[in-house]
Amino acid sequence: MVTAFNILYSAAAVRRLLGLNSSVPIQLKKFAWVIWVWVKGRRPTFISKRVFLQHFVEWRKAQSQGLRVTQRLDLANHYTVRNPRQNTAYLVEQRADGFFCTCDDFNNQLEFFTRGCCKHGYAVLRRLGLSSLNEYLQAQKISRFPRVHEAVAVYAA
Numbered sequence: 119m120v121t122a123f124n125i126l127y128s129a130a131a132v133r134r135l136l137g138l139n140s141s142v143p144i145q146l147k148k149f150a151w152v153i154w155v156w157v158k159g160r161r162p163t164f165i166s167k168r169v170f171l172q173h174f175v176e177w178r179k180a181q182s183q184g185l186r187v188t189q190r191l192d193l194a195n196h197y198t199v200r201n202p203r204q205n206t207a208y209l210v211e212q213r214a215d216g217f218f219c220t221c222d223d224f225n226n227q228l229e230f231f232t233r234g235c236c237k238h239g240y241a242v243l244r245r246l247g248l249s250s251l252n253e254y255l256q257a258q259k260i261s262r263f264p265r266v267h268e269a270v271a272v273y274a275a
């Protein structure tokens with residue numbers, strides 16, 4: 119089960135970060151700035167929360183490679199993102215505040231972080247020629263200015 123803790127600080131993330139075999143037992147405990155990590159047969163160690171956060175984003179960006187993005191002609195600002203290897207497809211909506219996906223990962227991020235971006239969202243971002251969600255959000259703020267001017271023009275008329 120995905121929780122507010124293990125969505126970010128998971129044994130799977132530790133295995134990927136440390137290049138470990140997928141069957142090795144791992145335990146994690148949360149401290150102020152770090153996560154205490156115990157791997158069977160090794161001395162306990164600490165991994166900073168920042169490293170987990172960075173990995174969280176980088177892993178999803180890496181996983182977005184190979185996904186196929188198709189813009190929906192029947193739905194404005196929507197994309198279908200397919201994973202040809204797993205034969206799955208998710209609907210992603212492009213909004214001013216991000217890319218809203220129908221997958222579990224995105225909905226878990228919404229629940230625990232109140233915002234997020236899944237591999238499907240990163241695939242759409244790449245399709246739009248952007249490399250990060252921040253780049254997109256900043257561009258959205260800039261593109262909002264003309265709308266403000268329009269509103270001013272309406273009131274002034």
Ligand SMILES: [Zn+2]
Nearest residue numbers: 219221236238
């Ligand atoms: Zn998704």
